[in-house]
Amino acid sequence: xxxxxxxxxxxxxxxxxxxxxxxAYRKLAIKYHPDKNKEKQAExxxxxxxxxxxxxxxxxxxxxxxxxxxxxGDSGGMNMxxxxxxxGDIxGDIxGDAFNGSFSGxxxxxxxxxxxxxxxxxxxxSLNEILRGIEKKIKVQRMKMAKGVEFIFCKNCNGTGQIxxxxxxxxxxxxxxTTCSICGGLGKKSERLPKGVNNKGLxxxxxxxxITIPPGVTEGIQLKxxxxxxxxxxxxxxxxxxxxxxxxxxxxxxxxEGKNLHYDLYISFTVAVLxxxxxxxxxxxxxxxxxxxxxxxxxxxxLKGKGLPSLEGxxxxxxxxxxxxxxxxxxxxxxxxxxxxxxxxxxxxPSPQKYEKSFFEKVREMFSSER
Numbered sequence: 001x002x003x004x005x006x007x008x009x010x011x012x013x014x015x016x017x018x019x020x021x022x023x024a025y026r027k028l029a030i031k032y033h034p035d036k037n038k039e040k041q042a043e044x045x046x047x048x049x050x051x052x053x054x055x056x057x058x059x060x061x062x063x064x065x066x067x068x069x070x071x072x073g074d075s076g077g078m079n080m081x082x083x084x085x086x087x088g089d090i091x092g093d094i095x096g097d098a099f100n101g102s103f104s105g106x107x108x109x110x111x112x113x114x115x116x117x118x119x120x121x122x123x124x125x126s127l128n129e130i131l132r133g134i135e136k137k138i139k140v141q142r143m144k145m146a147k148g149v150e151f152i153f154c155k156n157c158n159g160t161g162q163i164x165x166x167x168x169x170x171x172x173x174x175x176x177x178t179t180c181s182i183c184g185g186l187g188k189k190s191e192r193l194p195k196g197v198n199n200k201g202l203x204x205x206x207x208x209x210x211i212t213i214p215p216g217v218t219e220g221i222q223l224k225x226x227x228x229x230x231x232x233x234x235x236x237x238x239x240x241x242x243x244x245x246x247x248x249x250x251x252x253x254x255x256x257e258g259k260n261l262h263y264d265l266y267i268s269f270t271v272a273v274l275x276x277x278x279x280x281x282x283x284x285x286x287x288x289x290x291x292x293x294x295x296x297x298x299x300x301x302x303l304k305g306k307g308l309p310s311l312e313g314x315x316x317x318x319x320x321x322x323x324x325x326x327x328x329x330x331x332x333x334x335x336x337x338x339x340x341x342x343x344x345x346x347x348x349x350p351s352p353q354k355y356e357k358s359f360f361e362k363v364r365e366m367f368s369s370e371r
Contacts (some may be wrong), residue, residue, distance in 0.1 A: 021053065025057075047236065123138065131309065135210060139212075143203070144204075146194055151190050154186070209242060263280055267328065277291070278291055299322075299323045303319040304318050
């Protein structure tokens with residue numbers, strides 16, 4: 001695409017002065033500003049003039065452009081946000097008195113980046129929901145832009161949202177800019193508000209929001225749903241975000257430790273001696289577990305991959321079953337007689353083997369593995 005000559009766009013000669021360049025740009029900006037000119041090509045011509053001014057008002061860019069043309073001096077195109085961000089102070093000089101505060105475009109584009117406030121909600125999840133991940137539909141009370149709202153641009157700040165004061169000091173002229181106290185920096189004021197609408201043109205509405213929660217989330221983690229917070233004041237900006245804070249519902253049998261799950265299994269003395277198969281709960285059902293004959297109380301069995309998935313996608317944790325041998329507190333006479341007969345049997349006299357770790361060794365090993 002062949003681009004027009006920047007001097008031709010502004011209608012100036014190549015030896016134009018800085019003031020002449022600014023005046024030419026001012027004339028075109030006033031003529032083609034989209035808020036004033038509703039022709040189809042107005043916005044493009046407005047951007048085109050801004051691009052030309054960006055190059056020709058900068059001595060270094062102008063020098064490169066004069067030497068190499070668009071191949072070296074091209075600014076790469078400008079959008080509305082770029083224009084008002086880069087030339088904000090210049091617009092104050094160019095448009096400050098030209099429209100007596102009715103130049104709404106600067107306020108419109110300046111406030112385009114205003115973001116509505118965020119919302120925060122808490123979502124409770126069961127262990128099964130955390131394990132699988134889930135999509136929940138939550139009713140959220142959002143502040144939305146209301147219909148029928150009428151507003152005017154703030155006359156105190158001419159719609160800019162800021163008040164600039166010029167003070168003469170011994171060091172020279174000083175410019176001080178503060179937020180407009182009348183409109184709070186919005187550049188607008190409400191003129192007519194329907195019932196239930198606040199002074200920013202917003203009304204509380206209930207909305208059903210779909211939230212996708214990935215597997216493996218943890219207590220207190222926050223998920224952000226972009227654009228589902230409150231609308232920006234007067235709808236002039238982008239909505240805030242919805243922050244979802246996760247709460248875990250404690251499981252009645254399983255305890256969570258990171259990706260791993262813990263379960264205390266109580267077995268009878270008979271099962272500990274003879275061995276058996278026991279059913280244990282998991283996060284998503286039940287599992288059949290073999291108890292070997294001669295299993296000691298305090299032993300920990302591990303079911304690999306029966307824990308929770310990693311939020312980062314690094315596999316699943318394990319289910320750790322802690323064996324507790326249940327000692328009966330009351331025996332009848334016949335039962336007592338049986339135990340008295342085997343009391344001194346060598347099989348019933350404690351004789352821990354060296355390979356069986358003590359309680360303190362197990363605790364030390366547990367803490368060292370967590371580092």
